[in-house]
Each structure stands twice: as C-alpha cells, then as structure tokens.
Amino acid sequence: MPWEKSFDVDSAVDKATEAFWKKGFEATSLADLLKATGLTKGSFYNAFGSKKQLFTLSLLKYEREQRRDVMARLESLEDPIGAISQLFDSLIEQSLADQEKKGCFLVNTALDMPNLDSDIGDAVKKGLRDTESFFARQVRLGIEKGVISDRVDPEVCANSLLTLLVGLRVLARGVFNKESLSRIKVQALDLLR
Amino acid sequence: MPWEKSFDVDSAVDKATEAFWKKGFEATSLADLLKATGLTKGSFYNAFGSKKQLFTLSLLKYEREQRRDVMARLESLEDPIGAISQLFDSLIEQSLADQEKKGCFLVNTALDMPNLDSDIGDAVKKGLRDTESFFARQVRLGIEKGVISDRVDPEVCANSLLTLLVGLRVLARGVFNKESLSRIKVQALDLLR
Numbered sequence: 001m002p003w004e005k006s007f008d009v010d011s012a013v014d015k016a017t018e019a020f021w022k023k024g025f026e027a028t029s030l031a032d033l034l035k036a037t038g039l040t041k042g043s044f045y046n047a048f049g050s051k052k053q054l055f056t057l058s059l060l061k062y063e064r065e066q067r068r069d070v071m072a073r074l075e076s077l078e079d080p081i082g083a084i085s086q087l088f089d090s091l092i093e094q095s096l097a098d099q100e101k102k103g104c105f106l107v108n109t110a111l112d113m114p115n116l117d118s119d120i121g122d123a124v125k126k127g128l129r130d131t132e133s134f135f136a137r138q139v140r141l142g143i144e145k146g147v148i149s150d151r152v153d154p155e156v157c158a159n160s161l162l163t164l165l166v167g168l169r170v171l172a173r174g175v176f177n178k179e180s181l182s183r184i185k186v187q188a189l190d191l192l193r
Numbered sequence: 194m195p196w197e198k199s200f201d202v203d204s205a206v207d208k209a210t211e212a213f214w215k216k217g218f219e220a221t222s223l224a225d226l227l228k229a230t231g232l233t234k235g236s237f238y239n240a241f242g243s244k245k246q247l248f249t250l251s252l253l254k255y256e257r258e259q260r261r262d263v264m265a266r267l268e269s270l271e272d273p274i275g276a277i278s279q280l281f282d283s284l285i286e287q288s289l290a291d292q293e294k295k296g297c298f299l300v301n302t303a304l305d306m307p308n309l310d311s312d313i314g315d316a317v318k319k320g321l322r323d324t325e326s327f328f329a330r331q332v333r334l335g336i337e338k339g340v341i342s343d344r345v346d347p348e349v350c351a352n353s354l355l356t357l358l359v360g361l362r363v364l365a366r367g368v369f370n371k372e373s374l375s376r377i378k379v380q381a382l383d384l385l386r
Contacts, residue, residue, distance in 0.1 A: 022307070022308070023219065023308060024217070024219070024220070024305075026216065026217070026219070026220035027217070027219035027220050027308070100307060101306070101307040102307070103304065107304075107363065108304060110363055110364070110366065110367065110368055111296065111300075111301060111304050111363050111366055112217075112366075113294070113366050113367030113368070114215070114293060114294040114295070114366055114367060115215070115216060115220070121367055124367075124368065125367065125368050128364070128368050129368070155376070156376050156379055156380055157380070159373055159376040159377065159380070160357065160376070160377060160380035162360070162364075163356075163357050163360035163361060163364060163377050163380075164353065164356050164357060164360060165360070166359075166360035166363050166364060167355070167356035167357060167358070167359035167360035167361075167363070168356060168360075170300065170303055170304050170359050170360070170363060171303070171321070171355075171356060171359060173303065173304055173305075173306050173307055174303065174306030174307060174314055174317075174318065175303055175306070175317065175318050175321050175322070180352055183348070183349050183352040183353070184352065184353060184356050186349055187349055187350070187352070187353035187356075187384070191380070
C-alpha cells in the first residue's frame with residue numbers, strides 16, 4: 001500500500017466486510033460502504049478501485065482469518081473427532097452469540113454465486129472445498145487411529161459434513177433454535193460411527 | 194381480484210417470482226420488477242401495493258406450488274425410503290437442469306432472514322419446518338413398516354435431512370458438481386440405516 005494513504009486500509013477492509021457480510025454484494029451500496037469505512041468517495045476509489053475489488057479483498061481476508069486459521073488450529077490437535085466436534089461447537093456458539101445473525105460470509109456468498117463474477121466464485125469454491133478436504137483428512141486420520149469406523153467412506157463423509165455445516169449456517173440465520181442446531185452436531189458425529 | 198385489472202395477476206406474480214428468486218428481495222429493484230412483469234408503475238402499485246407485498250405473494254405461491262404439492266405427492270406413496278430418495282433425486286435433477294442456478298426460493302430467502310420483515314421470515318420458517326415434519330413422518334412410518342432401523346431417532350434424523358437438503362440447495366448454486374450432489378443423497382439414505 002502506498003505511504004500517502006492517511007487511513008488504515010486493513011481496518012477499512014474490516015469495516016467493509018461487516019457491511020458486505022450482513023447484506024451481500026449486490027444489496028450493499030456505495031453509500032453503505034462509505035458510511036461503514038468513513039471514507040470519501042475519492043479516497044474510496046483511490047484505495048480500492050471498485051466495490052467488486054473491495055468485496056474480493058474482504059472475502060479473502062475473512063477466508064484467511066476466520067476459516068483457514070481456525071482449521072489449522074483444529075488440525076494441529078491430531079484428535080479427529082475432537083477437531084470435527086469443536087468445529088461444529090464453535091460455529092453453533094458463534095451463530096447463537098451473533099445478535100445480527102450474519103451467518104458465514106463464505107456461505108452467504110456461495111448462495112449468491114450465480115450473480116457474482118467468476119473470480120469471486122472461485123475464491124468461495126476454494127474456501128468450501130478446502131473445508132471439505134479438512135474433513136476428509138480428519139476422517140482418514142480417525143480411521144488410521146481406530147477411532148472412526150473403517151466402514152466410513154472419507155470422501156462421502158467429508159462431503160456430507162460440509163453440507164451439514166453449510167445447512168447449519170443457513171438455518172442458524174433465523175430458522176433453527178439452539179436445540180435444533182445442536183442436533184446437527186449430534187448427527188455429524190454419528191456419521192463417524 | 195377486481196374486474197378492472199386488464200392483466201393476469203397470477204402470471205405477473207410468476208414473472209416477479211423469477212426476478213426475486215434469482216436475486217433476492219433487496220437486490221431486485223422496482224425497475225427489475227416492472228421489466229419482468231411488463232407493468233407500468235401505476236398498475237404495479239395499484240395491483241400489489243408494494244415490493245414487499247408482492248414478494249410475500251411470490252413466496253407463498255412458490256411455497257404452495259413447488260413445495261407443498263410435491264411433498265403431498267411423495268407422502269401419498271406410503272413408501273418412506275422411496276419418498277425421501279425421490280425428493281433428493283428431484284432436487285438434484287432440478288438443480289442440474291437449471292441453467293441460471295437459481296436454487297430454492299425458500300432457502301435463498303432463509304439465508305436473507307435477518308434482513309427481512311418478520312412476516313416473510315415466518316413464512317420461510319413455516320415452509321422449512323413443514324419439510325422437517327415431512328421427513329419426521331416418513332422416518333416414523335419407515336420404522337413402523339420395519340424398513341428403517343428403530344435405532345434411528347425420527348426428530349434428529351429429520352433435522353439432519355432438512356439440513357442436508359438446505360446445504361445441497363446452496364452448494365448446487367455453483368460449488369458442487371453432479372457427483373458431489375449425488376453423494377449427499379447417498380449419505381441421506383445412509384442416515385436411515
């Protein structure tokens with residue numbers, strides 16, 4: 001970033017992320033973004049080029065900080081059932097704690113994929129496919145360690161764990177209560193038996 | 194409907210539904226709706242009152258024609274595994290056949306719930322909870338008939354089948370291919386064993 005910029009780009013991206021996360025790409029107006037970041041139109045376009053470029057920055061930063069870092073920490077546990085269980089627990093907790101029920105920025109964007117540019121779509125696809133690979137690695141490790149049944153197919157199971165996780169993130173935005181969300185976790189762990 | 198209206202209200206709702214379904218409530222502008230329905234601003238407001246009222250009409254019509262009718266037909270099969278299997282098959286087929294990848298109008302709206310009025314939210318919640326009840330009835334019937342294991346908890350299972358279905362509808366909008374979508378169905382049926 002050039003030294004002339006007198007504002008903190010990173011924090012402006014975080015503020016824009018909040019706006020995009022809540023309402024999605026299309027429904028977030030330039031006015032919303034200027035209000036969120038406190039920037040003038042001139043500095044906004046100077047710094048970010050376009051709404052689309054800022055959205056991509058937001059999504060990649062979220063992807064890196066919210067998803068990748070969490071998975072890396074869980075992976076390091078070397079406790080596959082614990083890692084999967086903790087992931088579901090933390091998403092349920094996060095969903096219940098969030099007064100605004102923003103859900104998951106990545107999942108929200110996945111639902112909007114047909115309306116978005118393909119490079120945004122590619123970032124979403126990669127994030128979700130990476131999550132699926134995380135699940136597959138945990139299941140394989142669990143089978144190796146003898147804590148997950150060897151009748152479980154790691155690919156089919158990982159695919160369903162991702163699907164449950166995506167469904168959970170949608171249903172947590174207003175349809176499911178705490179009890180229903182917890183049942184998803186029970187079922188997720190049951191897939192490993 | 195008052196006889197003065199010279200256009201077909203039902204068909205106008207269908208055309209508006211297409212627009213809302215593709216882009217969601219917020220991102221669909223009045224201009225989009227006028228273009229889709231071919232109405233003037235005057236007749237639009239005369240007929241529907243507001244964008245929100247039209248959205249509610251669209252959602253309820255979709256709910257009735259796309260969801261409730263399909264479930265009633267499946268329910269009448271009295272073949273619980275067949276009914277659940279056919280529901281997943283038909284959603285996968287529909288998702289793959291749809292060039293625009295619109296997904297499910299109800300699920301798309303569920304994701305947007307925190308941004309919508311509570312009466313729209315209530316309609317969404319009811320539609321999804323009804324789907325869950327459909328699954329629970331099928332599971333109970335299957336246990337009664339001895340085709341579904343009695344170790345399966347109908348409530349937990351129905352909850353997960355709905356979550357898989359919602360996840361499927363999101364992932365079918367661009368992340369999952371045919372093979373990945375089919376795996377969700379394999380897993381769904383596996384929950385019944």
